[in-house]
Amino acid sequence: MTSSGALTAYSGKKTGRSPLDKRIVKEPTSEKDIWWGPVNKPMDPEVWKINRERAVDYLNTRNRIYVVDGYAGWDEKYRIKVRVVCARAYHALFMRNMLIRPPREELEHFHPDYTIYNAGSFPANRYTEGMTSSTSVAINFAEKEMVILGTEYAGEMKKGIFTVMFYEGPIKHNILTLHSSANEGKNGDVTLFFGLSGTGKTTLSADPNRALIGDDEHCWSDRGVFNIEGGCYAKTIGLSAEKEPDIFNAIRFGSVLENVVFDQDTREVDYDDSTLTENTRCAYPIEFISNAKIPCLSNSxxxxxxxxxxxxxxxxxxxxxxxxxxxxxxxxxxxxxxxxxxxxxxxxxxxxxxxxxxxxxxxxxxxxxxxxxxxxxxxxxxxxxxxxxxxxxxxxxxxxxxxxxxxxxxxxxxxxxxxxxxxxxxxxxxxxxxxxxxxxxxxxxxxxxxxxxxxxxxxxxxxxxxxxxxxxxxxxxxxxxxxxxxxxxxxxx
Structure with a gap:
């Protein structure tokens, strides 16, 4: 725990996404729609079975596993029910922060649309046909499942669900999924910020004069704009209370700091220290942002x-x-x-x-x-x-x-x-x-x-x-x- 009450966690060797190891299972229901190529490399259904079995077997041998249920999408008409099964407590807390947390009564009868099996501490078999490394991040749109092997970077789960929304949104509902942040002015005017990681989506959408709808992933439907996530995954390298007070103050009990360096005695985090990675991050529930708009959607x-x-x-x-x-x-x-x-x-x-x-x-x-x-x-x-x-x-x-x-x-x-x-x-x-x-x-x-x-x-x-x-x-x-x-x-x- 750090001096502010946040949990620190370390993702090991992988401190960022592994795009070269992403695979989409090539199967009849989605094959004609997928944009095949360097981004979406095909995985044979038989290789998928091997990897899925490997991940499930690993999870079954743990003394303790964690299950997190939540929603992706604040609009009840378009949301997806997600279940995460993982072996690391930090992954569970991360996804509890990043998904939308259902009320207790809804959890009692929760039947997931998609399930993530995160066995990231266990490597894939790189000698399996079609595999190129010991890391594998694979999505099966027919089975509605995702399997992670060989990487403990928590962002893989978040971005896996994002890819699911990039598929489900246009195909099932004719809604546009966007890599954007969004905020709303006092008059109800909405601004979308498109941009890649590190361009300022999170920073710029945190505006004291505007309510934050979300910092990274949204859908634009016939009903307006809604956030996909229940939390924020902010970069923390160089963070200070002066530069970004909203993010700085959100790093407290319940938040997860990823790959940061802190003083073992004072437990103060050094946000300028990039010893482990430049890609230091914090995941926190969106309600930790004082001017977040909850529910995170707008009819404008x-x-x-x-x-x-x-x-x-x-x-x-x-x-x-x-x-x-x-x-x-x-x-x-x-x-x-x-x-x-x-x-x-x-x-x-x-x-x-x-x-x-x-x-x-x-x-x-x-x-x-x-x-x-x-x-x-x-x-x-x-x-x-x-x-x-x-x-x-x-x-x-x-x-x-x-x-x-x-x-x-x-x-x-x-x-x-x-x-x-x-x-x-x-x-x-x-x-x-x-x-x-x-x-x-x-x-x-x-x-x-x-x-x-x-x-x-x-x-x-x-x-x-x-x-x-x-x-x-x-x-x-x-x-x-x-x-x-x-x-x-x-x-x-």
């Missing part, structure tokens, strides 16, 4: 869609206003710089593209989600923005600095007040983005990367050109299914 449809990116090159503007085609282009592109610690082997920021800002978790082809998003934005007349929480003044390699959080928050305040939509804009060439000439609380010179750049014109043009080409190369694989206006809105290199 989003009025602002914010695509978050963390550009390590420093050439994307801190904020741009997007039209419909640009929103589609940047949603399908899902550009960011992969941040240290969120996956095995990632130690420095590197450019990456993740379709729908959620590629590792998608079950269906990205265009299916993109078309659903375009339809919803059009139907509900939402504003769309591209917000860069990455480097300004120069890139990571040229010694630039991360955009200060206070400026990013000032931009958000101007979006929510409506002020930013009213200011004068200028075109930022190559990326053809509309950039505001001014924004309350933000130095004007930071708003246009060309004017903010401090590392010389030549390096600026080189970095812009490089990133533009990377966008076009990545988008080429989606061009055949994209409309002409979306294709044309890409960078002009």
């Amino acid at each position: 449809h989003p009025s602002n869609i914010i695509l978050l990116t963390c550009d390590a090159r420093g050439v994307l503007p801190p904020i741009s206003k997007l039209n419909s085609a640009q929103t589609m282009f940047h949603f399908i592109s899902g550009y960011t710089s992969k941040m240290a610690g969120t996956e095995d082997g990632v130690l420095e920021p590197q450019a990456t593209f993740s379709a729908c800002f959620a590629q590792p978790f998608l079950a269906l082809h990205p265009m299916r989600y993109a078309k659903m998003l375009a339809d919803k934005i059009q139907e509900h007349s939402a504003n769309a923005w591209l917000l860069n929480t990455g480097w300004v003044g120069a890139g990571f390699a040229q010694g630039g600095k991360r955009c200060p959080l206070k400026y990013t928050r000032a931009i958000l305040d101007a979006i929510h007040s409506g002020e930013l939509a009213q200011v004068e804009y200028e075109n930022y060439d190559v990326f053809n983005l509309q950039v505001p000439k001014s924004c309350p609380g933000v130095p004007a010179e930071l708003l246009n990367p060309r004017k903010a750049w401090t590392a010389g014109d030549d390096s600026f043009h080189a970095e812009v050109s490089k990133l533009g080409k990377l966008f076009l190369e990545n988008f080429a694989k989606y061009e055949s299914e994209a409309t002409e206006d979306v294709v044309k809105t890409g960078p002009v290199v």
Whole structure:
């Protein structure tokens, strides 16, 4: 236990997700819908049986196992009943925090839609046909089960359920599952924040003037927006009470701190210590956030869609206003710089593209989600923005600095007040983005990367050109299914 009352736990060798070991069982009921490829590698049903039996046998030999029942999805019409069977107490507490906790009377007659068998302390047999390592994270949509072997990283369970929702939502209910955070203003206006791990979804959606609907996973239905989860899984590296008071104060009795370092005598956590991993985390129930909206759903449809990116090159503007085609282009592109610690082997920021800002978790082809998003934005007349929480003044390699959080928050305040939509804009060439000439609380010179750049014109043009080409190369694989206006809105290199 730490000085704040939170439980500390350690996931062992794996301190991040293992995307290369994710498998979907290839079976007739889902085979035609799944987006097969590097993200969703097929697993033979016979191999599934071997792994499932191995996991269940391991769990059966433990002196004590833990069973957690909960819901995924706050909207009763669309929620999924989940059962977790695991051997580690920390995994049970983690999922008790991350799922929605049913009242006691509902637990008495609880029949799960999906079951997770987490035998992560026990390795998979890497010599089984189709296996490439001793780690296996597999989902079977026909059996409605998930099996984990060879990794004790708790985030695998959370993201497994996310993949289930990416499948069940569109296929069963025609609802759009999103890797986003969401909050609601005092007037009932909802903002969605899309973004990959480390881009600021959790941090930016925690706003003292707005109620938090959720920090990571949502669905947009015909009834509005609802959170999938009952808790938050916040990054804690560099955390302080000054920078992020809501998250800092949520780390108390009932919370689980993962892979942090603390003083054995005082039990004070050193949030700056990345000895074990950059990907230190805390899982806590969403009600630990003082301004959380519970139940975590809104009957309002989003009025602002914010695509978050963390550009390590420093050439994307801190904020741009997007039209419909640009929103589609940047949603399908899902550009960011992969941040240290969120996956095995990632130690420095590197450019990456993740379709729908959620590629590792998608079950269906990205265009299916993109078309659903375009339809919803059009139907509900939402504003769309591209917000860069990455480097300004120069890139990571040229010694630039991360955009200060206070400026990013000032931009958000101007979006929510409506002020930013009213200011004068200028075109930022190559990326053809509309950039505001001014924004309350933000130095004007930071708003246009060309004017903010401090590392010389030549390096600026080189970095812009490089990133533009990377966008076009990545988008080429989606061009055949994209409309002409979306294709044309890409960078002009």
